[in-house]
Amino acid sequence: MTVDEAARVPVVIVGAGPVGVTAALLLARHGIGSLVLERHQDVYPLPRAVAADDEVRRILQAAGVGEEFAAIARPANGLRLLDARHRVMAEFRRTGHGLHGYPQTSMFDQPALEHVLRDALARLPECELRGGAEVTGVGPGTAGPVRVTYRDDDGEHQLWADAVLGCDGANSLTRQAIGAVWEDLRFEERWTVVDVRTGAEVRCWEGVDQVCDPHRPATFMRVGEDRYRWEFRVRDGQERLRELVAPWLPPSYDGDFEVLRETQYTFRARVADRWRSGRVFLLGDAAHLTPPFIGQGLCSGLRDAFNLTWKLARVLRQGAHDRLLDTYESERKPPARHVIRLAVALGWAMTGGQDGAAPLRRRALAVACRIPGLTGRAGRDLSPPLTAGPLVRRGVRRGLAGTHAPQPWVSADGRRAHLDERVGDSFAVLTATEPGPSLTALARSLGIPVLPVSDLGDDGTLAAWMRAGRADAVLLRPDRVVMDVVPAGGRDFTSAADWAALLHTARSPVPAGRTAPGTPLRSTTR
Template identity: 80%
Template sequence: MTVDEATRVPVVIIGAGPVGVTAALLLARRGVRTLILERHRDVYPLPRAVATDDEVRRILQAAGVGEEFAAIARPAGGLRLLDARHRVMAEFRRTQHGHHGYPQTSMFDQPELERLLRDALARRPECELRGGVEVTAVEQHAHGPVRVTYRDGEGEHLLWADAVLGCDGAGSLTRDAIGAVWEDLRFEERWTVIDVRTKADVRSWEGVDQVCDPHRPATFMRIGEDRYRWEFRLGDAEKPVRELIAPWLPPSCDGDLEIVREAQYTFRALVADRWSSGRVFLLGDAAHLTPPFIGQGLCSGLRDACNLTWKLAHVLQRGGDERLLDTYESERKPHARYVIRLAVAMGWAMTGGQDDAAALRRGLLAAACRIPGLAAAAGRDLSPPLTAGPLVRRRLRGGLAGTHCPQPWITAEGRRTRLDELLGDSFAILTGTEPWPSLNALAHAIGVHPIPVNGLGDDGTLAAWLRAGRADAVLLRPDRVVMDIVPAGGRDFTGTATWAPLLHTARTPSPLAGTSGTAC
């Protein structure tokens, strides 16, 4: 065994898929060096994930690839539930400008996303990617660094890391290394996934179709200009591809059909019982697996990266309290479980089950879809507010704590830009009035400037948001979640005693850099 020259690395990331590379990019923006270990030498060439939401597009913006992703993404109209005869039972529309400043649903090709992420990675001196290697062991030694062993063509290597992020998928070695096991949420079905390229006039409404048929449930969506995906639950007697997708094709579609991929998968609903041990963390499919029916598999993994990286950077770069890292699982695990249960419920809606009461349940579903307001409610975003905890003050009914700040277009230094470009990568304080002395003092203590929203040229979006939440000011975390508020008519944040100790740093802050501040 050889010991690498750089025997100590701040962060080792196992797996160079979208979650691992995004985590590296988010850490790099905060000055944290990373080494990514990946067993493949190049991007996996076939499409897998195909959908993302506006919150995750905001995360890609934070990772520095927002504009590049916009060039490969295709906004989608929403979701329709169809009966077995392809009649519309319900339609859940998605807007082209969601809370986070992007279309609520966008379709994309995963290999294209991975390539642009790796291109961004190559531009960051803080990041190194080693492909063609196999990680063989991850060992946490008491309170010291994590020992990582990996093998390549030259033999076995050993290095030490201050933290390890296991982004190594469903068969995660990292999950085994920390002794985590799966919690089964009771869903397992075999499906076939078919990706097709064709110039034919495929019957499509620029959204996603879920066919609620107990005998052959299916999903259909348009991914790109000439790219489409179908998913069918496997039955006892399998039909040829053309026969399966025929209801969507024009009669004239003859030879113009290229099957890019046809693969069989077992869709499962699983959550790891623990997501970390010491400085070893699980992200993405290593921590949770969801059926794909609401398009949240990759989205959940990128949310993991966004939640963990700013906390890890705060601890590694600033000497922040280790308890800050404990909030990763307590905040992310309930949301992951929520999303998985929604996906399972959608799977149930598509089939109604296979027992004697299935027909009755499908009838009830069709009736429920006609209830006024249900479609609008079901079409809302998939990020319920974080529950109260060390980094989120107790939320009052209708309050802003634990929710995401909207991201409108604003005017800064004479140019139009998105809000997050002004806020930077750190904490931020937004206020609906001119800042008062105690607010200025707290802002100075955490290294930021209060930003009055009235002069941002956002057509009043932020001011209206503050008024609706009955807040005169909000403290935003680096992931743009509202950590605390100054209630209307108040003069102080209400949860300082809870979150201030976690944010206290053992090192001298860097000088303040403009309105974006520094990592506090």
């Protein structure tokens, strides 16, 4: 084994999938270097994840690949529930632009996304990607440096990291290393996934179809100009693919039909019982497994990365207290569990389950789908507000705290830009009134801008949002969650004492970008 006691990096990321590479890009935006270790040499070439929502589009914007992703994405209409005869039971429409400034649903090809992310990583001197490097050991996960061992063509290697992010999927070695185990949320089914390219006039509403048929549940979506995906629950006996997809094709269609991939997956619903041990963290499928019925598996992993990376950067670069990192699991685990339960509920609605209550569930679904406004609310429930905690104003049951700020177009340096481009990558205060001396002093102590919404040149969205939330000012976190509020007629943030101690400490920060001597951080494959 090659052992170099000086081989130390700020962050080691295990796994170069979309979550791992996005985490590296986000850390780089905060000045933190990282080494990404990936056992495969290149991007897995076949389709997997295909859907992103507007919040995820905003995260990709923050990672610096918003425009590149737009070039490979296709807006979609949302989700429909169909009965066994393909009649529409309900529509969860997600059309137009959402709160975050992007289409509420976008379809894409995961390999294309991964190439976009890796190309961006290769341009950053703070980051290095080592392909063909299989991690063989992580830990112990103490408050100090973490030892990481890996194997490549040159043999065994050992290095030290100030933090380790386990983005290594459902069979995560990192999860095993910290002693985390799965909590089973009681959904497990075997499905066949088929990706197809065809020039046929496929019957499609430019969204996702979920067929709620207990005998043949299915999912269908258009991914690209001539790309489509079908998913069918596996049944005993052989079934011809053409017969399965026939309801979507022209009658007796016998034209081109290229199967890009046909494979079987076991869809599971699970959450790891712990997401952190010291400076070792779990993200994405290493921390939670979501059935794909609401298209939130990859989305949840990218939300993990956005929530954790700014906190980790604050600790490593600015010397904030390690207790700040405790908020990662407490903030992300409940929303992840919520999304999994939504996916499981839709899965049961589609399949009917295998017990005696299945007919009752199907009838209840049919009734629920007729309740005015229910489908609209369900479509907005994929990213619920954060509950009160150290980084969300305590004691707030309603209002803006814990929610995301909208992202309209604003004026920035004489051009139109998204709000986050104007605000930057750190905290920011938005004010609807003239800021008082104490608020200005607080912003100065944090080194963050105070931005009157009247000066941003938007269409009035921000002023209306703050007025509806009865707020004179809001403090935005780097992930654009409202951390605290100055209520209308108030003078100060109401809970600064709660969160200020987490953001400030007398400890010496770790120098950003520290690496082994003579080892530049760059994107490579071996």
